[in-house]
Every structure is written in structure tokens, then in C-alpha cells.
Amino acid sequence: MKFTFRPSPNARDVLSTKRIMLELTLALMVVFAFALTFYYVEYGMKYVIHALSLMATSVLVAAIVEVLWCVFTKKDIKKHISSSFPIVTATILVLMVPISTTLYAMAFGSFFAIFFAKLLFGGFGHNIFNPAAAGRAAMLTSFAAAVTVDMTTGPTPIASIANLGWIITDQTVLSELLAKFGGLTGLLLGWYPGGIGETSALLIIAIGAYLAFRKVLDWRVPVFYVGTVFVLAAVIALVRGLGIWYPLYHVLAGGLMFGAVFMATDPVTNPTSAAGRIIFAIGCGIITILIRVQANLPGGVLYSILIMNMFTPTIERLTDGWQIQKAKKYAISIGTLSLTGILLFVFVANIMVPVVPKEPDPEVPVINLGDPIGIFSAATATATPELTNTVTEGNVVTYTVSSKGYAILEGGYEGAKPNVFEVKIDTAQGKIVSVKVITFADTKGIGDKIDSETFLKQFEGLLIDDESISVDTVAGATVTSVSAARAVRFAIETLKKGG
Amino acid sequence: MKKHVVGHKELTNYNEIVKLTVPKLVYIPIFNFNSTNFELLVKEGDRVLVNTKLAVRNDNMTVPLFSPVSGTVKGIQKVMHGLLKPLDHFVIENDGLFEKTEAFAPLNWQEASRQQLIDFMMNAGIVGCGGAGFPTYIKYKFAKDVDTVLINGVECEPYITADYRMIEENIEDLMTGTQAMLKAADGKRAMIAVKETKKELLAKLKEAAANIPSIEIKAVPDMYPMGWERTLVYQIFKKRYNKLPGEVGVVVNNATTAIAFAQALKGQPIIEKMVTVSGDGITKPANVLVPVGMKASDIAAQLGGYTSEDVLCIAGGPMMGKTVTNDQFVTTPYTNAITILKTRPVDAIECLRCGRCNDTCPAGLLPVRINNAEKAKNMDLIEKLNVNDCIECGLCTYVCPSKLDVTEGVRRAKRILALKK
Numbered sequence: 001m002k003f004t005f006r007p008s009p010n011a012r013d014v015l016s017t018k019r020i021m022l023e024l025t026l027a028l029m030v031v032f033a034f035a036l037t038f039y040y041v042e043y044g045m046k047y048v049i050h051a052l053s054l055m056a057t058s059v060l061v062a063a064i065v066e067v068l069w070c071v072f073t074k075k076d077i078k079k080h081i082s083s084s085f086p087i088v089t090a091t092i093l094v095l096m097v098p099i100s101t102t103l104y105a106m107a108f109g110s111f112f113a114i115f116f117a118k119l120l121f122g123g124f125g126h127n128i129f130n131p132a133a134a135g136r137a138a139m140l141t142s143f144a145a146a147v148t149v150d151m152t153t154g155p156t157p158i159a160s161i162a163n164l165g166w167i168i169t170d171q172t173v174l175s176e177l178l179a180k181f182g183g184l185t186g187l188l189l190g191w192y193p194g195g196i197g198e199t200s201a202l203l204i205i206a207i208g209a210y211l212a213f214r215k216v217l218d219w220r221v222p223v224f225y226v227g228t229v230f231v232l233a234a235v236i237a238l239v240r241g242l243g244i245w246y247p248l249y250h251v252l253a254g255g256l257m258f259g260a261v262f263m264a265t266d267p268v269t270n271p272t273s274a275a276g277r278i279i280f281a282i283g284c285g286i287i288t289i290l291i292r293v294q295a296n297l298p299g300g301v302l303y304s305i306l307i308m309n310m311f312t313p314t315i316e317r318l319t320d321g322w323q324i325q326k327a328k329k330y331a332i333s334i335g336t337l338s339l340t341g342i343l344l345f346v347f348v349a350n351i352m353v354p355v356v357p358k359e360p361d362p363e364v365p366v367i368n369l370g371d372p373i374g375i376f377s378a379a380t381a382t383a384t385p386e387l388t389n390t391v392t393e394g395n396v397v398t399y400t401v402s403s404k405g406y407a408i409l410e411g412g413y414e415g416a417k418p419n420v421f422e423v424k425i426d427t428a429q430g431k432i433v434s435v436k437v438i439t440f441a442d443t444k445g446i447g448d449k450i451d452s453e454t455f456l457k458q459f460e461g462l463l464i465d466d467e468s469i470s471v472d473t474v475a476g477a478t479v480t481s482v483s484a485a486r487a488v489r490f491a492i493e494t495l496k497k498g499g
Numbered sequence: 500m501k502k503h504v505v506g507h508k509e510l511t512n513y514n515e516i517v518k519l520t521v522p523k524l525v526y527i528p529i530f531n532f533n534s535t536n537f538e539l540l541v542k543e544g545d546r547v548l549v550n551t552k553l554a555v556r557n558d559n560m561t562v563p564l565f566s567p568v569s570g571t572v573k574g575i576q577k578v579m580h581g582l583l584k585p586l587d588h589f590v591i592e593n594d595g596l597f598e599k600t601e602a603f604a605p606l607n608w609q610e611a612s613r614q615q616l617i618d619f620m621m622n623a624g625i626v627g628c629g630g631a632g633f634p635t636y637i638k639y640k641f642a643k644d645v646d647t648v649l650i651n652g653v654e655c656e657p658y659i660t661a662d663y664r665m666i667e668e669n670i671e672d673l674m675t676g677t678q679a680m681l682k683a684a685d686g687k688r689a690m691i692a693v694k695e696t697k698k699e700l701l702a703k704l705k706e707a708a709a710n711i712p713s714i715e716i717k718a719v720p721d722m723y724p725m726g727w728e729r730t731l732v733y734q735i736f737k738k739r740y741n742k743l744p745g746e747v748g749v750v751v752n753n754a755t756t757a758i759a760f761a762q763a764l765k766g767q768p769i770i771e772k773m774v775t776v777s778g779d780g781i782t783k784p785a786n787v788l789v790p791v792g793m794k795a796s797d798i799a800a801q802l803g804g805y806t807s808e809d810v811l812c813i814a815g816g817p818m819m820g821k822t823v824t825n826d827q828f829v830t831t832p833y834t835n836a837i838t839i840l841k842t843r844p845v846d847a848i849e850c851l852r853c854g855r856c857n858d859t860c861p862a863g864l865l866p867v868r869i870n871n872a873e874k875a876k877n878m879d880l881i882e883k884l885n886v887n888d889c890i891e892c893g894l895c896t897y898v899c900p901s902k903l904d905v906t907e908g909v910r911r912a913k914r915i916l917a918l919k920k
Contacts, residue, residue, distance in 0.1 A: 002809040003824045004842040007907040009893025011504065011657050011817040017851045017900040083848035125849030125901075218854065272854035272867045316868065322885040324739065324863035 015215060021085045023216045027207045028091040028262065031197040038191060038199075039099060047099055051196060054106045055094045061110040062090035069119050084124045089113050092132035092262055095197025096255065096302075097139065098156075109139040129309045130266045133259075133302050140299055156194040157181055157253035158292070158300075165355035166293040167240060174245070184245060187252040198255035208261035218267070220274065221281045222260040226251055228285025228338070232345045236293070239349035250289060259301035260284075269309045275330035276312075276319040279337060283308045283315075286341040293352055367454040370475035373485050375492070376467050380482065383409060385490040388420070395428040399491040405483035406442040417441040419483050423491035425464060435459040435488060447480035455481065464492045501730055502859045502894060504657055504723040504818070510777045510784040511660045516668070518788040519801045521568060521595075525792035526578050526588035526829045529554055531562045532632050535586065543574040550602035550768060553589055560634050563624040565602055567770035567790035568593040581814030581828040583821045588829065591792070605766040608679040616683040623763035624832070628772075629662075629726070629753035630815055632833030635760070638684075638750055645686035646748035649735070650677050650757050652693045653719060655726040656816030658777040659836040662754050664786045665773045666693070667700060669758045670707045676757030677714055679764060684750045691754065692717045692731060723818065724892045730861050755835070769832040776802055778817070780810035780839030789830050795837050796826040805839060813838040818893040847902045856895035856905050862888045866895035870908035878919055886912045 032055065039047035066086045070077040090110050097106065113135025121127040160177055161168070168174045178184065181192045190200025212219035233247035250256070264270075264284050271280050287304035319330060373379060385403035392398075400422050407416035419441050424433035437451040449455070458471040473481035529537045536558040541547055547566040556562040573590040580586045606619050620636035627633040629651065650673070654662040666673055673691070681689040691708070693701055695718035708714040719725055719734050728751045732744050740746040759769050770791050777784040782803025789798060795812065799805060813820040814828055817838050830837075856866035865884055872880040886909060895905035 001805065002842075003812045003826065004809055004822070005824045006811055006822050006842075006845075007904055007910070008813070008821055008891070009818040009896050009906060010811055010813060010820075010822065010838075010840055011893070011897055012845075012902065013504075013898050013900075015898075015900050016902065017848055017853075020851070020853075020900055123849070125851060215855075267851050267853040270852065270854070272852050273857050273865055274854070277854065320865065320868060320880065320883055322863055322888065323857070323860075323865065 018082070020216045021088055023211065023214060024262075025087055025091060027211055027216075028088070028095060028197070030207060031095055031200070031203060031258075032091070034190075034200055034203055035095070035196045038193075042191075042193075043099075051094075051099060053103055054097065054099075054101060054196070055091070057103050057106045058090040058094045058110040059087055061107045062086035062114045065111055065114040065119070069115070080123075084118075086114055089118065089131040089135070093135045095258065095262075096132065096136045096195045099193065099196055101139070102143070105139055105143040108142065109135040112138040125268055127268055128312070129306055130263050130269045133263055133305050133309075136302055137299070137306060140302075157187060157192070157249070161249065161253070162292070163355065165353055167236075167352045167354035168242070169240070169354060178245070184248050184252065187249065195255050195258065198258040201252045201257040204257040204261050208257070211261070217261070217265040218270070218277055220277045221265045221270065222257075224278050224281035225260040225264050225284045225288075226256065228282045228341065229256060229289050231338075232285065232289045232341055235342055235345040236289075236349040236352070239346055240352070250292070254292070255301050256288065259288075259305060263301075264305050264308075269305075269312060271312050271315040271319060273316070273319040273323065275323075275326075275334065276315045278334055279315050279319070280308055280312065282334065282337050282341065283311060286337075286344070289345070290348070293348060367449050367452050368475040369454065369472035370478065372470045372472050373478075373482055374468065374470040375462070375485050375489050377470070380486045380489045383486065385418070385487050387490065387494055390494075395426050396433060397425050397427055397495060399423045399425070399494060400438065401487040401490050403483040403487035403490070406447055406477075406479040409483075410479055411443065419480065419487075421484060421487040423459075423488050425491060425495055427495065430464045432459050432462045432464065432488065432492075435484065437484075442477075442480045442483075447477045449474045449477050450480050450484055455484075459488060464495070501720075501722040501725065501861055502898065503721060504655070504894075504897060506721070507658050507777070508660050508663075510658065511775050511786050512663065514785045516664060516773070516788060517785045517802075519793070519798060521593055521597075521790050522793055522797040523593055524573070524794075525568055525591050525593060525790055526576070526794065527553060527564055527566070527591065527792045528578075528580055528829065528831055529564070529575070529587045529589060530580065531556050531560075531564075531626065532634065534558055534560070537564070541572050541589070543572055545572045546570070547572060547591060548598045548600040550600050550770065552602065556634075560637060561621050562626060562634050563622065563768075564589075565624065565768040565770050565791075566591060567792055569596050569598040570594040579823060579825060579828050581821065581823060581831070581834065583823060588792075601766060602768045603763075603766065606764050608675070608682060608764050611682075613683055613685055616679060619763070620683065620760065623760075624768055625756065625760050625763055626769070626832050627753055628755035628759055628769070628833055628835065630819070630833055630835055632831065635752060635756055638745075638752070639680070642684045642686075642745060642750050644748055645684040645745070645750055646688070647736075647750075648677065648681045648684050648686045648689040649731065649744075649749050649751045650680075650689065650691040650754050651726055651728075651731060651751055652691055652754035653726040653731060654694070655723045656818050656820075656836070657723075658838050659775045659816045660777075661773045661775040661786055661835045663697065663700065664775075665755045665758055667703070669761075670703060672758045672761035673704075673754060674707055674711060674714065675764070676759070676761035678711065679760060680750070680752060680757055681713055686750065688713050688715060690715045690717050690735065692719050692735065694719060694721045694725070696721045723894060723897075724861050724890075727861060727890060727892060759832075772830055772832065772834055774798070774830055774834055775836040776839070777836065778813075778839040780805055780807055780812075780841050782806055791830055791832055791834075793830050794826070795823075795828055795830075798830075798837065799826060799839065807841040809842040811838075811840045811842055813840065818897065819891060845902050847904075849901060850903060851901050853900060855898040855900065859894050859898050861892060861894060862890060864889055864909075866905045866909055869912050870903075870905055873908055873912035873915065876915065878916065881912045881916050884912075886916060889913065 070080045113131040117131040117134035118127045188202045211217045230247045233250035237246035284304045288300040291300035383404045385401045389400035402418045402420045405419040420439035422436040462469040537554040538557045539554045548569045551566040553564045570592045577585045578588045617639045625635040677689045704716045738747040811822045
């Protein structure tokens with residue numbers, strides 16, 4: 001008979017860290033499944049396969065790093081892996097990146113998250129930074145240009161509003177912006193491309209509520225985080241008269257829900273006291289929106305969490321002590337922090353400058369040149385033009401020539417008129433100075449391509465005594481081009497006749 | 500600040516109360532609430548009767564010990580006590596005759612003065628039956644401006660149902676004891692608090708108290724540690740105090756203590772106890788009536804023995820009771836349970852820093868911070884974290900998802916802080 005000694009208590013709740021992590025992983029998989037459905041429906045199987053490859057890469061790299069770590073530190077592999085939970089970090093990391101991320105960038109991110117952000121700090125429970133957030137930050141800085149494979153999706157809601165300077169007073173611009181994502185409802189549902197698992201605020205809220213109910217995560221962090229962002233965005237909206245859409249946009253876009261539910265709640269990198277968590281969450285909210293509207297960085301959520309992670313030990317020290325006695329002190333700290341945030345954003349709102357979107361440049365038609373035409377070729381000998389005016393200034397003679405074009409020769413339009421050209425010739429040097437279109441009478445959108453530098457520049461400097469001179473016609477506007485060549489030939493011949 | 504804890508009370512709640520055979524040898528611990536200063540009144544070879552006074556605590560408090568059997572004093576022996584200390588015990592050989600003597604004269608509480616009642620409490624050896632064994636008369640001696648005498652029948656420890664069964668079986672005594680205590684405290688009213696989940700008992704109590712205007716029956720939530728004075732006083736009165744509930748005009752006593760007081764008024768000292776023997780490690784869990792001084796091994800043997808070769812033998816409930824590494828400890832006037840659990844491996848991993856311990860600590864402490872400070876041997880921080888306000892209720896270990904011994908860490912912190920001073 002053995003009477004084992006074990007210090008009291010000897011009753012334990014069923015909830016275990018392993019079950020917490022299992023439920024968290026399952027929740028993340030639901031988010032991933034939503035993303036896969038979206039990419040399948042909107043973009044096709046190729047995108048689904050890429051998303052799955054990203055997941056496989058991330059999880060595999062994380063597992064390999066953990067196993068190698070065990071080998072080098074001589075730890076029991078099975079025991080270590082089962083209490084280190086690399087899959088959670090690896091999955092969160094995948095859900096944060098855009099679908100266009102390359103596999104090697106993904107592998108790098110996963111390695112960085114597990115090795116540098118977690119294992120080097122002493123492993124699970126000892127890391128200072130949220131490993132997934134650290135991995136994502138490393139990817140953002142190292143692979144900013146290389147995240148794209150041959151897959152393209154539109155700009156995210158955050159990038160779109162960032163391009164407008166985070167302030168939109170113009171209703172047309174606003175409705176254009178919201179229309180991109182199906183309005184605020186669309187932002188809530190998340191049926192648009194972005195971070196793979198970050199888009200659907202609604203799904204994440206539902207899962208977050210369930211996880212909070214299951215005590216897998218602490219409800220205080222997401223509630224105070226999102227609440228802070230909402231209130232501060234509302235402050236900006238109030239100061240600048242923007243309307244309720246503004247705080248809602250801030251809350252629904254840019255992976256805020258995802259970050260608030262899945263990353264800011266990471267207990268390892270949180271303060272442990274209730275008051276500490278609230279301070280942490282409010283801090284995240286302030287920094288997120290500050291980064292968004294002032295630093296104009298896309299990763300407001302990400303960096304805010306990493307920055308607040310650094311404050312965790314300080315917050316812990318601040319909230320140490322007897323909780324019952326200090327309740328008032330905590331309330332004052334939280335109130336002061338909130339008030340500071342609000343005042344800060346009253347100031348920030350006043351210095352924000354909207355970016356007026358530029359009118360797109362008028363479209364310059366592309367001029368393609370086709371077959372050459374000799375100025376003195378047979379084609380220019382027909383349909384003799386008419387000289388309407390001659391001006392002589394020193395050595396330069398300017399002829400105004402009316403030459404029949406497509407409208408008369410081919411189109412047979414009613415009331416068709418010839419094209420009128422102005423041809424300048426330097427008589428001393430025997431060169432053409434310039435050719436200009438004075439009146440264009442052929443088909444708009446086709447023939448008018450001859451009124452371009454590409455075509456007209458060819459005439460400049462041609463020698464009038466050279467019988468072989470030629471220019472290239474504008475492709476698709478041959479008849480009109482010939483009408484120009486004909487006008488030039490007529491001007492030269494008029495000059496040579498002594499006219 | 501409190502939490503529902505799985506009770507396992509169904510194991511013993513409805514079973515019949517078993518009166519166990521008194522063994523050949525009983526061992527009476529010469530000990531009361533941290534003190535072993537006793538004047539011995541019998542010596543080896545003396546014949547004693549049931550209710551013979553064996554010894555009296557003679558330092559700053561007076562607590563007599565009585566014999567539960569008739570027989571011969573075989574001497575004094577060091578035996579492991581349920582509080583994990585080896586202590587001197589009288590060994591008395593039971594002659595099986597149960598010849599009785601009068602321990603003290605009965606007292607009519609309605610005619611007695613407050614002072615008489617308090618003196619009587621002292622001479623009858625009434626101690627807190629909730630588990631600590633603190634001499635009850637002290638509370639009444641120093642009671643001043645008492646508003647409420649609060650009778651605690653909450654019994655929040657898992658597995659234990661002894662108080663519940665005691666109340667059920669002795670409702671009249673409970674009413675008498677409560678009124679006598681109210682008089683001894685010179686208070687305005689009395690309250691009996693029971694968990695709201697015990698509906699039948701509440702109905703019976705209300706019926707019994709219907710004609711006693713000074714007694715109010717109070718239902719409280721099924722939470723742990725609702726039976727702790729501070730939690731209970733806060734739950735009912737929404738008041739907090741620094742050291743003793745007297746600061747807010749409340750005297751708290753266990754329901755079984757009130758019953759024991761009523762029985763003492765009839766001339767019967769505490770020589771027999773209702774003890775819950777429960778858990779998955781005992782073959783027949785039951786509430787048993789046993790004499791003071793009966794060994795756990797004798798009790799287990801009469802309940803079909805253990806169900807496993809490797810058990811945790813706990814003097815008390817699983818939350819606050821201490822595991823003893825043998826079953827040779829004995830029942831005392833303040834024993835309310837022996838819990839036998841099969842030993843199961845605990846798979847502890849790194850602290851997740853989830854903060855559940857901080858959220859649930861009924862004393863408002865930060866157990867995870869205390870543990871970290873203890874590991875770092877940061878004395879200033881340990882002190883700042885009010886470690887000595889911990890009552891070792893065990894809730895922090897209970898809720899820990901990483902299955903760490905958080906409470907034990909806090910105990911270590913207390914010890915190193917005490918050593919430093």
C-alpha cells in the first residue's frame with residue numbers, strides 16, 4: 001500500500017492548457033476554411049492550392065525547427081512538441097499573410113517566429129513577443145517586394161483608405177471606396193481579398209465570442225482593444241465630421257478583429273492581472289490607430305501588439321499588489337490612459353490631411369507606325385491637292401495645302417471635306433521644316449493618329465531634292481497618312497515650279 | 500473572486516450514516532490550534548471513563564480534552580497528526596464497556612448570563628468544528644457591538660457532506676446552539692447560511708426557524724470558497740474587514756460547532772464526530788460517526804478498504820486538507836472529513852500566464868506573480884504582493900490549466916518570507 005504525498009489542493013479543474021490550445025487551433029482552422037472557400041469561389045483552385053501550400057510550409061517549418069531544437073538541446077521530442085504548440089503560431093502566421101506570399105517567404109516567417117521569437121527566449125511561456133506577430137513583422141520588412149507570386153488581388157481596405165490619407169470628406173470618393181468591398185456589410189462579412197484569414201470580421205467575432213465563453217481566451221483584451229479603436233476613431237470622426245462609417249471602417253478593416261481575438265489575447269505575452277490586461281488592450285488600441293493615421297503603415301495592428309508586448313513587464317509591475325485594495329488605483333490608471341488617448345486623437349484629428357485622389361492622366365493613344373510610303377511614289381501622284389495659301393518669311397515658305405483623305409476618297413461620307421496641312425520648307429537648305437495638321441476631316445479615333453509627333457516628326461529635315469524620301473504610315477490610318485504625304489509632295493512641287 | 504468547484508457530494512450525501520465500531524485503541528492528540536501546552540490530568544495506568552477530562556490546555560487559552568471511551572491509559576505516544584506534524588497522543592485501551600461519567604453540569608442557556616455561557620463554552624472544550632479547531636469561547640469573549648451571529652453551514656469543500664448531514668439530523672440542536680451563541684455574543688440577530696442548491700435542507704431549516712424571530716435562514720451560491728469567513732461575510736453583507744469579522748459586527752461559527760454547543764449544554768462534550776469519508780479511493784464512501792481518536796486506517800478498514808494500491812490519503816477535503824503519507828492519523832474534535840483519492844499522474848507544463856489564478860483568488864492576490872517572485876527570491880516583491888493574506892484555499896492550483904502547483908508556490912513564498920523576518 002502506498003500513500004503518495006502531494007501538496008494540497010488535490011482537486012483540479014478539467015480545463016487544461018493543451019485543451020485550450022487544441023480549441024484555439026480548431027478555431028483557426030475554421031477561419032482558414034472560410035478563406036479557402038472564398039478563394040475557391042472567387043479565384044479558383046489554383047489559389048486554394050497555394051493557400052494550402054502556405055499552410056503546409058508554415059506548419060512543417062515550425063515543426064522541423066522545434067524538432068531540431070529538441071535534438072540540439074537534448075530534450076524529449078514528443079513531450080516538448082506536445083507542450084510547445086508550434087501549430088498555433090504557424091497557423092496564425094499563415095492567416096495573417098496575403099495569398100500572394102511566396103512559399104520561401106512563408107518558410108522564413110515561420111522559422112523566424114518559432115526560432116527567434118519563441119525558442120531563443122526560452123520556449124513556450126517565456127517569449128516576450130507574440131511569435132506569430134514577430135514572424136509577420138520579419139516577413140514584412142524582409143520580403144516587402146517578394147511577397148508576390150503570379151497571383152494578384154486588389155488592394156486591401158487599409159491600403160485603400162491609407163492612399164486617401166485616412167480622411168475622406170468627399171462623398172463620391174467615400175462611396176467609391178466602400179463599393180470596392182461591398183460597403184460596411186461587405187467589410188463585416190469579409191468576402192474580399194486581404195490577409196488570408198483576416199477579412200471576415202463577423203466570423204472572427206463569432207469565433208472569439210465562443211472562445212471567450214469556453215474560457216480559451218480572455219474577453220477583456222479583444223473587447224477593450226476593439227472598443228478603444230472604435231472610440232478613438234469616433235473622436236476623429238466627430239472632430240472632422242465624418243459619420244459613423246469611419247469608426248466602423250477602422251474596426252472592421254485591417255485585420256483588427258483577427259489581431260484582437262487571436263494575437264493580442266496570447267496570454268504568454270499579456271500581463272496576468274485583469275487590470276493589466278485592460279491597460280494592455282487600451283494601449284494596443286491607441287497605438288494601432290496612431291500608426292494607421294499618422295505613420296501610414298499598413299501593419300498598425302501587428303506593430304501595436306509587438307510594442308505593447310514590450311510594455312507587458314512594466315504593466316505587470318504597475319498592477320502588482322493587493323487587487324482589492326488597489327481597485328481604485330487601477331480604475332484611475334485605466335481612466336487616465338483612456339482620457340490621454342482621447343485628447344491625443346482630438347489633436348491628431350486636427351492635423352490629419354486628406355489626400356485628394358489625382359484625376360487620371362488623359363489617355364495617350366499608342367501610335368503604331370506601319371508600311372513606309374515614298375513622298376514621290378505613285379500613291380501620292382493621284383488626287384491632286386489644292387494650295388490654299390502661301391506665306392514667305394525669308395528663306396522659309398509656308399504652304400497651306402488641302403489634301404483629300406479617307407473621308408472623300410474611301411468613306412464617301414456626305415459633306416466630306418479634305419484634310420488641311422501646313423507645310424514649311426526652308427528654301428536655302430532645301431529641307432522640310434515642319435508639317436502640321438490644320439484641319440482634320442477624316443474618321444476620329446483612327447485617322448487623327450496622324451496628328452501626332454510620332455508621325456509628323458518624320459517629315460522634319462527631309463531633303464526636297466531627294467526623290468527617295470519616305471515616311472512610315474500610321475498603322476490602320478494609311479489613307480489619311482497618304483493624304484499628308486500627298487500634301488507634302490504638292491508643296492515641294494509647287495516650290496520647284498517657282499510658286 | 501470565487502468559482503464553482505465540482506463537488507462530488509453525491510458520493511455521500513444520501514448514504515446512510517454509518518456508526519463505526521470503536522476500535523480497541525484510541526489516540527487522543529494532546530494538541531489544540533498550534534499549541535501543545537497542556538496540563539495532563541491522567542497518567543499511564545489510570546482507568547478513565549467516557550467523558551473523563553484527560554488534559555487541559557493551559558497557556559493563554561483553556562481547552563479541555565475528554566475521553567471518548569472507558570478503559571485504561573496506556574501511555575503517551577508520538578503519532579503523525581493530520582496536520583502533518585508528529586505529536587504526543589494519549590493512548591487509551593478501550594474496554595468496550597462505555598461506562599460514563601459527567602463531564603460537566605448541563606446549563607439552561609435561557610437562564611444563563613452571557614458570561615456564564617462564555618465560561619461554559621470554555622470549560623466544555625467547544626472548538627471550531629470547521630477544520631481549524633480554534634477555541635470558540637475566544638470569539639465570544641472579545642465580541643463587541645455584534646450585529647449578527649452568522650452560522651456557517653456552507654461546506655464548500657468538495658466531497659464533504661458531514662455538516663450537511665449533521666444539520667439535517669440535528670436541526671433542533673442547531674436552533675438551540677444558534678440562539679445560545681447569539682446570547683453569548685449579545686448580538687441582534689442570527690443567520691444560518693446554507694448553499695442555495697440544498698433546497699430540501701433550506702425548507703426544513705426555514706420551517707424550524709419559523710417561530711424563532713431572531714434566526715434568519717440565508718441561501719448563498721454554490722461557489723468555492725463560500726465557506727471562508729471573508730467570502731461569506733462579503734457575499735451576505737457586502738463588507739470587507741482587515742483581520743476579524745468582528746470589525747463589521749459579525750461573529751462567524753460553523754454549524755456543527757453550534758450543534759456541539761447545544762449538545763454540550765445538555766452535558767455532552769465533543770467525543771464523537773460525524774466524518775465524511777469519501778473519494779474514489781475508498782470502497783464504500785459514507786458519513787461515519789466515529790469517536791475522537793480513531794485512526795484513519797481503522798475507519799478505512801470498516802468501509803471496505805482502499806480501491807487502489809496507490810492513494811492520496813487526505814485529512815480533510817481535497818482543496819485544503821493535507822495529504823498524509825500514512826493512514827495512522829486520528830480523528831479530532833475538528834475533523835470533518837477524510838478524503839481518499841486514487842493517485843493519478845499530473846502532467847504539468849509551462850505556465851501559460853493565462854491569469855486564471857489571479858482572476859479567481861478569493862483573497863484578491865496575484866498567485867502567478869507570487870510564484871514568479873518566489874522563484875526569483877524577490878523578497879520585496881513577495882511582501883508587496885501581500886502573500887500572507889493567502890489562506891491556501893487551493894483555488895489557484897485548481898484552476899491552473901497548466902496543472903502547476905500554484906498554491907504550493909505561494910506557500911513556499913510565505914515560508915521564505917517568514918524565514919527572512
